[in-house]
Amino acid sequence: MMAPPVRQTARELRRLQTRERILGAAIAEFQASGMTGADVGAIVSAAGVAHGTFFFHFPSKEHVLLELEQREEARMAAEFARYLGSAHDLASALTKMVVLISGLEQRFGPLLFKELLALHFSPTRPSSDEWSDHPLIVLLVGEIERARGDGEVHPEIDAFYSAAFFLLGIYGVLTTVTRSDIRDAMLANLITTARRGLEAR
Incomplete structure (x- = not known):
């Protein structure tokens, strides 16, 4: 019943x-x-x-930011998961990740975006900091592992570190470069460099 x-x-x-x-x-x-x-x-x-x-x-302003971060991460993860459910390769998945994170920065503006990242990496963050609690990185790690299983990625590649370095690269470009033409070129180069670094030789 x-x-x-x-x-x-x-x-x-x-x-x-x-x-x-x-x-x-x-x-x-x-x-x-x-x-x-x-x-x-x-x-x-x-x-x-x-x-x-x-x-x-x-309880604090940090808790407002934490809830916002969790909601946005869940929203982006759901969109990324839908994307991964369709036909794609690793390069297009990396591009989709850049689009999702860039879109968040554009919606919230550079100040709030930097505040979200500062909270994300804060040692006093009022929440768990296990990477497995963050659905976006879990999905990206899974995608790199899928590509490794399909022979797209070198067998010795560590999926977690590759995903973490790629995400840090996106955050770095978005928080330090303001000119859109330079930013776009750097993000495109980041995708190319990441893909080449992961490729099976």
Whole structure:
């Protein structure tokens, strides 16, 4: 016998809506001022909630950023997984990863994007830092392992380190290069270099 679907109560729904309003207001404030410079007063005013309501939902500004990072990573991972489900090769998968991460930087702007990366690599991050808890890198590692199994990639290649170095390369270009023509050329070169470095000889 199947259990009946759990219905959300009106109170739970209001709580979720309040959380979403706070998150949306915090994103706008972080885009304008960065996380450190963000004013909780401005966030609660924009969200139309009391000051204590912010801290009920998020113990700190870092927790807002953490939730945003987890949501965006899950969204990008779902899109990447859909892409990997269609016909592709390793080069096009690497290109898709660049497109996904570049798209995040364009949507959030350079300041919030850098804040997300700073949290991602922070030693005081209020969450697990196991790479296996990050679906995007798990998928990229799996893709490199698939390509190695298909003979596209040298058998001695370490999939995790290759994926990590590739992602760090993308982050490096996006956070240090502002001219779009130079940035595009560097990202294209990063894909080419990564692919050649992984190729079975």
